[in-house]
Amino acid sequence: MVTVFVGVFGLLIGSFLNVVVWRLPLRESLVTPGSHCPKCGHPVRWWDNLPVVSWFVLRGRCRDCREPISARYPTVEFVTGVLFAGVALWVLAAAPVTGIATVTLLCALLYLAAVSIALALIDLDTHTLPNRIVGPSYIVAAALLVATSLLLGEPATLLRMLAGAAILFVAYLAMALARPGGMGLGDVKLAGVLGLYLGWLGWGSLAVGAFSAFVLGGFYSIALLALGKANRKSGIPFGPWMLGGAWVGIFAGQPVWDAYLSWVGLAG
Structure with missing residues (x-):
């Protein structure tokens, strides 16, 4: 259960890492503005910001302007979740x-x-x-x-x-x-x-x-x-x-x- 919890936590961290990877090299704030579509500027609704799941629900496109959303976003979230779960498993077992x-x-x-x-x-x-x-x-x-x-x-x-x-x-x-x-x-x-x-x-x-x-x-x-x-x-x-x-x-x-x-x- 601890491993599963840490893995889910990793999915959430992965979502934040997408922000870090995009904004930090541009020297933009990691906090404001909130998540938004880079093309139309519309804020991302919280239910459209669920790690991995939302990307598939939206079929990889912005809900408002239909701009394609890179598959790297859910990939980063998924990989982070898997790595977090792997770390937890190793610490607890090895x-x-x-x-x-x-x-x-x-x-x-x-x-x-x-x-x-x-x-x-x-x-x-x-x-x-x-x-x-x-x-x-x-x-x-x-x-x-x-x-x-x-x-x-x-x-x-x-x-x-x-x-x-x-x-x-x-x-x-x-x-x-x-x-x-x-x-x-x-x-x-x-x-x-x-x-x-x-x-x-x-x-x-x-x-x-x-x-x-x-x-x-x-x-x-x-x-x-x-x-x-x-x-x-x-x-x-x-x-x-x-x-x-x-x-x-x-x-x-x-x-x-x-x-x-x-x-x-x-x-x-």
Whole structure:
């Protein structure tokens, strides 16, 4: 029931993320005006603003001017709901936490889930990772993860969390300095945030999460080249793959790392 509730909550958050993705790059208010059709300007009625459902009821068109509504809107809502449900399921079933610590860790990961979707879409659209999202993420992530560590009575995890943030931040900064224009400073700043989460979870999660970003980004680049939609000089946003890799590290990092160590004969 908790997983279902969190999933439904994710649908609602997904609806808000659509607003963030559209308005934040334009530096518009996320609060006012309310949801409205970008063509006719008519406010969206509350019953036409139900996540996923309303889009199908309206057959993908504005009720007033019949302007097509992008299928990305219900897709973002649905994906957010599924990711939120997946996070809840993982925290409740797999994460080594209990009691109130479960709540704080769940909040930390749900925040990352929402931020991941917003940043990935904005980066794909504009090739930027806005400071207005990345900056506060340091504070929110650190506060919730510190609270979780203290509730668990494991302050040592905080050192690993800080180490993870420092390692990824410095690594991405070195890549950005080594090849100007290849890796943006937005990627460097995001790396620190992801390092907080992955480092807190464990060295295996950190290693697998960091490596997976380059695997996913590499496959994406190869696919674009094969389809003729990019060339060797094309700028490709890396933020979505950093975020995707981080989630691989979160959900499967430690088991994959343990399996790798066992394979190479280093498991102890």
